[in-house]
């Protein structure tokens with residue numbers, strides 16, 4: 001691991017100044033991803049600015065939503081009464097990830113910005129355009145069982161690993177940012193990028209920007225939301241495919257729906273085609289399956305991950321069926 005200096009930020013402005021002033025400086029949350037990446041040589045920051053003491057509250061918003069501070073630990077989000085009752089998909093997504101110890105350390109900001117778990121990204125001996133731009137992608141023709149089926153490019157087939165972000169994307173979350181040029185907000189669906197020919201850039205963040213919080217809007221249908229994660233082991237494993245969904249059914253018809261997928265793309269995947277296909281349709285297994293088919297139309301399998309296409313369709317249909325009252 002490279003030598004680095006450590007600073008603890010006293011406030012948001014101080015944190016931004018510290019990172020802006022020093023080339024090679026990075027924010028540090030719980031360190032559960034960044035420190036691993038430093039040990040593996042994938043990241044080499046010269047300064048770490050600890051931001052875990054900032055933005056540590058979960059607040060009710062006037063309009064009925066919730067603002068979750070970026071420094072709130074993942075465990076605290078999952079345990080929060082308002083999250084559990086008003087946005088259960090979010091609590092379930094967080095609890096499906098990592099382990100109790102890691103969730104106790106991990107922060108909301110760090111979870112949003114955790115990097116891919118592509119094994120070639122972590123392996124310094126492998127070619128990886130995300131780790132070293134222009135070197136190629138060994139995953140494209142390598143062992144790619146865990147890789148992307150949607151939105152990938154010849155430069156990169158990595159997936160975004162966060163469970164929490166899949167629920168946040170489904171629930172219309174908005175990320176609050178502060179940076180050297182002021183504050184702004186961004187829908188979480190627009191924060192993470194598809195790889196294109198610049199896979200080394202994961203997000204639309206501008207240099208030095210700090211995530212200060214994630215806002216969940218008032219969303220009554222989110223009370224009927226859930227998260228389903230399909231993985232190789234029952235715990236301590238990343239998603240092969242995951243589904244976050246919220247569903248409102250009136251007189252047997254889908255009145256409103258939110259749907260997002262994890263484990264399938266370089267970003268948490270908002271399933272807009274499936275949502276459009278479902279609205280106004282009977283809340284039946286046939287409609288859920290048809291919506292899943294619509295979403296996966298453009299899926300492109302790699303050598304080892306064709307199974308993810310059918311898995312995603314079944315996971316979507318089963319999750320919607322569960323929310324519609326089907327006991328499967």
Ligand SMILES: Cc1cc2nc3c(=O)[nH]c(=O)nc-3n(C[C@H](O)[C@H](O)[C@H](O)COP(=O)(O)OP(=O)(O)OC[C@H]3O[C@@H](n4cnc5c(N)ncnc54)[C@H](O)[C@@H]3O)c2cc1C
Pocket residue numbers: 026027028029030031032033034035036051070071096097098099102105106107108109110111112113114115161162163164209210211212236237238239
């Ligand atoms: C063994 C293991 C298993 C795991 N399993 C899962 C799983 O199943 N599902 C899952 O979703 N995750 C899983 N994780 C990942 C885990 O959720 C992340 O490591 C964690 O959420 C990262 O949060 P952190 O606060 O520790 O981030 P850090 O490691 O501190 O930081 C991560 C990145 O975010 C940046 N950053 C941190 N805070 C801010 C901020 N406020 N503003 C701007 N940038 C910031 C850092 O600079 C860094 O680039 C696993 C991790 C491990 C080690």
